[in-house]
Amino acid sequence: MKIEAKLFLYGILFFFPIGLIYGLWSDGEAVGTVSIPLVGGLVGMIGGYFALLARRIDPRPEDDELGEIEQGAGVQGTFSPWSWWPLVVAIAASVGFLALAVGWWLMVPAAALSVVGLVGWLFEYSRGQHAH
Template sequence: MKVETRLFMLFVPFFLLCTVVYALWSDWEPVGTAALLLLAGLTAMIGVYLNLLSRRIDARPEDDPSGEIEAGAGDQGVFSPWSWWPLVIGAAAGIVFLGMAVSWWLMAVGFVAGIIGLIGWVFEFSRGQHAH
C-alpha cells in the first residue's frame, strides 16, 4: 500500500500546480478551475484513505523491496468466473447512455435493468448450491 499511497499523494501537488496554471491562462475560468481543484482534492482523499488502510493491514508481498515472486502466490480474492451478471450490468449501462441520446424512458429501462443486474451479482452466491 505504500507505493500506491505515495503515488496518489505525489499527484496532489501536480494537480494543484495544473489548477493554478490553468486558472492563470484561462483568466480564472470557473468550471475548469473548480474541476481541477476537485481532482486534486479527490486524489488527496484516495491517498489519505490508502495511507490509513496501510496502517491497519499487514504488509503485502508487494511492499517488501526484497520480496520474492512466490510470496504473492495463492488466492487473491473471491471471483465468480462464470457469472453473467457483469454482462447484464454492462448492457444496462449501454441502455442508459443510449437513453441519454434518445429519451428519458429508455434511461428508466436501463436503470431498472442495472438494479436487477446489481442485485443478481451481489446475491449470486446466496442461492442455489452456493447458499451459506
C-alpha cells in the same frame, strides 16, 4: 497498500498546482478551473483511504522493497468466471449512455436494470435466507 497510497497522494501535488496554473492561463474558464482541483480532491480521498487501509493490514509482498515474486504466490481472490451479472450491469450502463443521446426517458429502464444487475451480482454467492 503503502505504494498505492503514495501514488494517489502524490496526485494532489500535481492536480492542485496544475488547476491553479490552468485557472490563471485560461482567465478563469469555469469548467477546467473547478474540475482539475476537484480531481486533486478525489485522488486525495482515495490516497487517504489507502493510507488508512495500509495501517490496518499487514504488509504485503508488494510493500517490501527487497520482496521476491514468489512471495506473492497463492490465491489472490475469489472470482466468478461463469457469472452473467457483469453483462447485465454493462447492458444497463449502455442503455444509460444511450439515454444521453436518444432521450432521458431511457434512464428509467437503465436505472431499473442496473439495480437488478447490481443486486444479482452482490448476492450471487449468498446462501440461506437470501439465496436465489
